[in-house]
Amino acid sequence: MSDVLTRPRVAVVFGGVSSEHNVSCLTAAGVLGAIDRDAYDVIGVGITKSGRWLVMQPEAVAALQVSDHRLPELTETAEDAVLVRGAAGSELAVRDRSALAKVGPVDVAFSLLHGPFGEDGTIQGLFEMMNTRYVGAGVLASAVGMDKHYMKLVLAGSAVPVGPYVVITPQQWQSDPIAALDAVAALSYPLYVKPARGGSSLGISKVDEKSQLTAAIEEARRFDPKIIIEQAFVDARELECGVLADIDGGRPHASKVSEIRMHTASGFYDFEAKYLPEEQVDLDVPADIEPAVAAEIQRLAIETFEAIGCEGLARVDVFLTAEGKVVVNEINTMPGFTEHSMFPRMWAASGVSYPELVDRLIRLGLERPLGLR
Structure with a gap:
């Protein structure tokens, strides 16, 4: 048996039909560049804005970068990808007219889709139906985390503080x-x-x-x-904390806390500030806060993660009000992995490098039980 066949095969799924298609492409490029190719056999599965699934080589995925102030977008030129359920898991094939070719196993899917039809439990449900192990939150946690209404209902029901x-x-x-x-x-x-x-x-x-x-x-x-x-919380500080599941099944871990500081008149951390680096924003990792405040944010981040039944990873965003109260804003079950993203920065500051973080998430996915958990 060849070395390729002995390595776990990771299908990196990205793009998608949501308005966050371009951001997902950036995330995939970052993750592909960090995966240990000696440890894993990697294949890219891009989903175009029209919904087509395409097979893409890792080099093509890694090349998806910001160019001339424009975010990357998938074209319709690659071969069609087809996910099929096999006897002992799922398999990925290329459609060649009416036949399937190049069929191979998928040991774990690493979905980097952001927004509806990817981060909201839909593709997670497909993975469950296709007997595919995958990285990250399951169907319910993804759906709850995506819908800010139900997320706040669940958090409030778990005694996690949320705003009006x-x-x-x-x-x-x-x-x-x-x-x-x-x-x-x-x-x-x-x-x-x-x-x-x-x-x-x-x-x-x-x-x-x-x-x-x-x-x-x-x-x-x-x-x-x-x-x-x-x-809005006037004069509040906007802080974030990463959460990572324990590889041995213990309680989740919280990263160091970070802070977003805007220099614009609105003080609003908008789309351009997040993904186009020349915008006026400082990302402080770790945040300049008292240790007791950091500990409270980390505690609430873990409680938020557990309240929605999350798995794998999440980023929890909070406000620190002018009165010193911590209020949870939201949980993001698939945070960005671009070079400007807070999640990998927070874990790097916590002693987990970007490649180590990606590897840990893949290992968590590989160990995920199939069926009901």
């Missing part, structure tokens, strides 16, 4: 928008209007007065018909 918010469903907005706007009156300005099931700060607006609210809702609805409106 109002949800506007598509039915409410279509049938009685005046009543929906009246419900927002219970909150104090400024507000953040967000797609309920989105990420990477796409479609998010900061609203300082009522006259701006309708336009902000319509902007968020371009990305998701379900909207969440959150009360």
Whole structure:
């Protein structure tokens, strides 16, 4: 048996049909560059914006980078990839007209899809149905983590502190928008209007007065018909903490805490600030906070991870209010892995390098039991 066949085969799945397609391509490029090719046989599975699954060689995936201030995007030129359920797991094949060729096992799928139809439990459900081991949160945890409404309900039910918010469903907005706007009156300005099931700060607006609210809702609805409106914490600090499952089955581990400091007038950590490096943002790792505050954030990050039944990894975002209270903003079950992303930076500062982090996640996926857990 060849050395290739003895190495675990990792299918890196990325791209996708959501508005975060380009960010996922960047994440995949970073991860491919960090995987130990002597330890793992790696194949790329790109999903185009139209939904086609394509087989891509690792070198082509690693080449997906920001160019001329533009994020990368998959084209439709590669061969079709097909995932099939085998007798002892799943297999990946290339479609050659009406036949399948180059069939090979998939020992673990490393899904780097961000946003709906990838981070929301949908592809996790496909992996479960296809008997595929995979990295990261399962179906329920992914779905709860993606929907900010249900995420806050679960966290509040687990005694994890969350801020005031109002949800506007598509039915409410279509049938009685005046009543929906009246419900927002219970909150104090400024507000953040967000797609309920989105990420990477796409479609998010900061609203300082009522006259701006309708336009902000319509902007968020371009990305998701379900909207969440959150009360901002004035003069709060925005902090983050990474969580990583224990390789031996113990309680999860929390990284050092980081802080995002904006130099723009709005102070809003938007899409460009996250992924286009020339924007004015400082990412402090570790954050300049008291040890007791850091410990409280780490505790709440682990409790948030456990509250939604997360697996593998997550990034938990919190606010440290002007009064010194820690409030959980959200959990991200598939945080970005670009060179500008906080998650790998936090773990590097905690003693886990980028390649070590990727390797640990793959090993966690390989050890994941099939079926109900």
